[in-house]
Amino acid sequence: MHFTGMNDTTYARVRDRIREDILTGVFAPGVRLVVAELVQRYGVSQMPIREALQQLQGEGLVSLLPQKGASVRKLDEHFISNMYDVRMAIETMLVRRSIEYMTESQICVLEQIQNDYEIAVESDKMSEALHLNEKFHSIINVTAHNPEAVKIIDQHWGLIDSLRSKFGFSNKRVKEIISDHRQIIEALKQRDVQLAATVTEKHVKEAKDDLILRMRTLTE
Template sequence: MGNDLKVNMNEYLPLRDVVFNTLRQAILKGELAPGERLMEIQLADRLGVSRTPIREAIRKLELEGLVLMIPRKGAEVAKISEKSLRDVLEVRRSLEELAIELACQRMLPDAVDELEQRQEEFKNAVLNGNPMEIAETDEAYHDVIYKGTCNDRLIQMINNLREQMYRYRLEYIKDKDKRQILLLEHDNILEAVKKRKVDEAKEAMREHIDNQEITVSRNIKEHE
């Protein structure tokens, strides 16, 4: 369990919801790893709360499929399954292709400059080698593309998938051998956007998502 796990208090939310959100984020970001046991007493001590909101949070996480209750063992973080990965990435692939098509057509020069800047930040994060920093700069890069679509409904739909995607994004980035390929994929997308070549941009984005699915699927099989 990561040492940086802590409750972010919110005066507008009941404690049970704050604890739920904290544990949910920890699972999605990989701070609580797939297969890791969730011990109520230990979590209560770490978060400085009683066991009751921990227990309630674990029940809700089970309903979301992020936690499994194992007979005679208790709760543990659900492992990433190939089906859940495929389900999320099938939707993401379609939304990302639409987003890059619209961004190619609608992005203003300032937004293209911002995409270039985000790519530089992503490159620096890859050089530093911190998975969380790589994931966050990767997300920031894609956010510029989404914003460039000028389509609020599409941005909303992508944001609804964001947290589920984060788990797979982090899993992909943990594979150090793939980070240079990720950089190249980002460069290809950026160059296509700069030239306003829609077909090239869509193909580059599709390859970007396909490679993520292939790599994470392989990692899942290796850990089974």
């Protein structure tokens, strides 16, 4: 929910900066996030700060408690594993349902996005590749006509992209993404519900395992 009159650009900028400061350790786990102090730090009014904290609570980075305000949650392997397990269940369901509604023109769009994704990866354009990956999955998810499920998935995209920008991908994971995306497209073309679900479940599990391994390796 956005406050009336909220400048979405300001809100998103503040949210992204607070998230970055949490992930880079500026705000350690357990630290209270005082609105008045955040107003001074980021040079904005209270309104976008409060809305940003609400969004970050949805991502799981911030806890908001009555009378206590906001504090930074610990971002550990257990949290990452739980987040991806939820994604696995929901995305598998969405890809199954999307086949019923997926048009040939949408499949063509997915093929073009995948082509652009592979070019971005080859050119080492991480930010562009992350954006294209999100776009690829968003088309499939939205096509399933379950906005409540999509809302749950969408609330973590910013966090996942930030974590990937920080920890990167293994070479093995990049190859897996390309292979999995191609198999998902083929399953959609063939209207093969079981194959689409199997590959999607594998795709999310591999993403979880790779990110956790990257976090372990780069923080030890």
